[in-house]
Amino acid sequence: MSSESAAIGTSTDPSATAAATGDQPVGAARRRGPFREGERVQLTDERGRMNTISLESGGAFHTHRGFLNHDDIIGKVDGSVVVNNVGQQYQTLRPLLSDFVLSMPRGAAVVYPKDAGQIVTMADIFPGARVVEAGVGSGALSISLLRAVGDQGYLHSFERREEFAEIARGNVETIFGGPHPAWKISLGDFQEQVVRTEEPGSIDRVVLDMLAPWECLDAVATVLAPGGVWINYVATVTQLSRTAEAIRADGRFTEPDAWESLVRGWHLEGLAVRPDHRMVAHTGFLLVTRRLAAGVTGISVKRRPSKTDFNEDDVNAWTPGAVGERLVSDKKLRRAARDAIAGTNVKDDPEITN
Template sequence: MSTSPDTLDDSPTGAHTRRGTFGEGERVQLTDPKGRLHTITLGAGKEFHTHRGRLAHDDLIGAPDGSVVKNTAGVEYLALRPLLSDYVLSMPRGAAVVYPKDAGQIVAMADIFPGARVVEAGVGSGALSMSLLRAVGDQGSLHSFERREDFADIARGNVEAFFGGPHPAWTLSVGDLVETLPGAVEPGTVDRVVLDMLAPWECLGVVGDALAPGGVLICYVATATQLSRVAEAARDHGGFTEPQAWESLVRGWHLEGLAVRPEHRMHGHTGFLITTRRLAPGVTPPLRKRRPAKGAYGEAATEQWEPEDLGERPLSEKKIRRVRRSVTETSET
């Protein structure tokens, strides 16, 4: 007798939440006739209300993915299970998230493979952690470091809600990467390092010690100044290959009859990506033909950076407490 994939005990973590009928406690994405999206968490006896009627959650519980349901006013909604890209943009957040277009670039360009040993620093709300866990699988490992305990709680709640529980490959530590990484991993055993932080150049020493020869370091930074600092720090370190940097821009297209054209709005700059690889011990990188001019950096380059320096809006402690409480309560239920 054959066994349904849904019932296999050895199915990958989170696979059971990505197929089958809708269940209680599951997040569902509703699309109305005008294309507006609404993400709800299903609960028995609950209702979804708008100014154009109400929709009973019980009409969705047990329904197959891709169903169409009507509310009390006869308005039809398309119900779909949110994709990972949908989920990270609608989930509770404290810090800003790494957008799907950049997460996809990180997974591909850093060559995050099944079974890889990955270190991530700067967890934020957990958006990138989900993509990395998907890539390494149950047999890999992702060790994430976050300085702020409240951000770590938000990230843990979001990740566990998406995968339907704790992921066996994930370890989340609260602390500074420079101080905690040496005691957390053996030197030369990490395959990939992903840094999403204000000053990643400060971590290149411990990252270089942790990476295996040929291992990849990829950094996500917001400004050209940060990009330059990371590149020069990697060159000065002497144990990395020549860094490469880029950004990705995504422009959607309007498709309606013969009116096929680019959208008026697009996802522009979100951040820069810069990648380099660890050289073997004792290897000296080839001499670059050109070096930056002396005095390229002023005194401001040595100052401590704050999120506000990069144009980020300061996060109120009240908002962080509210989001932290909401994801904690959701994960407990």
């Protein structure tokens, strides 16, 4: 199979999907009503310990303090309290998107909920929008984007590694209960594939989570509609700087804005109200810009930072291994892909086309 042209999980007919779910948006049925077999349920015990299980008729959840039959949960409404065979109580809730993202099978680091929320809002991802993204990783951001564009929107995701694409497909189908009608995922390099598959000026939003987004300037400028938003997620200051300078030098985009978000939880117990000792600090930088009309050159800022030369050594210094991230083995990727696919309720995989 050619990695440059393969497509995984092509979109389905929205009307057919809506009919199958009683005219509800895809995935909505899994967020309402009593617990059903195959659903994921979050169990919290009396000490606040949390576990997530997939409900199976006749199954059981075992701990050192007894077992809880899945049949005692199936049919209960969200937020019920159930008791195991020795009287241990469990609070049952459907996992939120943030819970699912942090516990789902993964082959690459996920985009944290705090960043996904910023991307959806600051890139103005709206229902019905036409969006392209790269790379997909484990599908965490894809799920947020699909929720934002809705069943009538369009999300075309590009991923270079087939194992990552399979993991993402499994995770997306698990949370939505099947293929999403707005989603298409393709294998290959974004800058090469997007101009072959998307019409010039037809895309509303571009979301890039990759090593060198500045290499995609021409591709983004080609497919992005005038006024469209391009948002980048990068890990290091040097990547952020080079992307911003490339956008400024190109002239087809507005002056870029950049930021990061930090989340600090709080400990709440009686009078002991204080910040948590741990927090989700730096995960990545976000940089956003907008496409100008054809033939228009962006207004230059009055003061510009001095230009810096970049070479191949700089790019090599930004690889996951160089910045201290643990490299993921092919064996682990294949196992994560199997785990992700096993969590779906779809018996037949979508056709993979060349």
